Amino acid sequence: MEEEYAYHRPVMLAECLEGLNIRPGGIYVDVTFGGGGHSREILKHLTSGHLYGFDQDEDARIQSEKITSGNFTFIRANFRNIRKYLKVYGVNQVDGILADLGISSHQIDTAERGFSTRFEGELDMRMNRSGDLTAKDIVNEYTEEQLHRIFGMYGELKNARTVARNIVNARTGSPLVTISDLKKVLGPVAPRGKENKFFAQVFQALRIEVNEEMQALEEFLLQVPGLLNAGGRLVVMSYHSLEDRPVKNFIRSGKFYGEVEKDIFGNELKPLQAVTRKAVEAGADEIARNPRARSARLRIAEKPA
The missing domain is CATH 1.10.150.170 (Putative methyltransferase TM0872, insert domain)
Structure with missing residues (x-):
């Protein structure tokens, strides 16, 4: 297990998996593949389903070659282009999307x-x-x-x-x-x-x-509601307020600024529904093992049926 995490130890792994609410036959996307820690665990929960891993880093592509599962496809691209690249593989709708923002331990230590x-x-x-x-x-x-x-x-x-x-x-x-x-x-x-x-x-x-991290994040988030199936989940982990703020605002209102819009009956018009009222934070044990987890904030949202 420790060897698996030599490249990068995934933060709040159990919480991310729980947030995705994985179905064995579902289609999922890990838009920040990195060392593949989250992806490997997602694959353990799939039978007939499929996982697409995105990363623009060549080092991540090399790490992806260690995964031999037929349920996995690596796409070397920035997640700001998620819809375009999934369409290349004939994928228009998915059941869950995971984004672990920031940089990997490997990138920091190189x-x-x-x-x-x-x-x-x-x-x-x-x-x-x-x-x-x-x-x-x-x-x-x-x-x-x-x-x-x-x-x-x-x-x-x-x-x-x-x-x-x-x-x-x-x-x-x-x-x-x-x-x-x-x-x-x-x-x-x-x-x-x-x-x-x-x-x-x-x-x-x-x-x-x-x-162009902030622009890429906003472009990605705007595509998420159209990609998720009804009941599909978005799970995003951020490490500083600059990342967390647009994620929080988009889940709350479907926008990055301003209040949520309402229809003539007063019903809120927003594409996603928050699953957790507040951001999920790492526990003391995990922080002791992995200090990087201290600043992590995990937000989970679902597309209403």
Whole structure:
């Protein structure tokens, strides 16, 4: 079992499976395959059913080859294109969709991917390594205003403008290429005693911008109601409020902003119904085994019959 999780230990595995309410003959989609931890467990519950796994990362495709089940198909694509790619396989409706947002342990621990402040490596942060935009491009080519926007919006930095200005000033001498180059620039403006959290917020902002994570999430969510069969489930796990907020709002109202709309009789017009009133959180035992679970928030919704 531990060997199965060498690539990435899935968070709240039992809760995710329960949330999907798996039927043995159903059709399911794991839109964030990663190391395949969730997918392998879903497959154990299928007989005549089928599971489609999505991931844009080549490393995930390699991991998918370890699954030999005829009930499984891997699709190397971003989940923002879920409807288009499922249609290629003749799939128009499914019984459950799982999304475990964020990045895998493997991606974090691979220094050359540039995701972690703990290692030295080039500023990359692409989940799809064939993509054009890297973190290095952003810190060296974005204007001060553009940098201010992403650090404020995606990093939620209180001193986002100062950070942006420092980066622009520093790169005039020579480009910022590596993680240590960027940390050297950030050091003087990091809150004393909270440097690591500050660096993590900056890296989060860059990663979200590189991979268009918020746009991809919204595009994905808008397709979900049309893909789910009546009674089908959506299970989404997020790791920070920027991800959790649009998921929560979409389940609550079918929109990302504003109140739920109603018909002339006062009935709410929303495509999904929340299964759990509040987000599900990991228990103390799991957090002790896997500290990454501490920030996880799991939301479950169902398409009404």
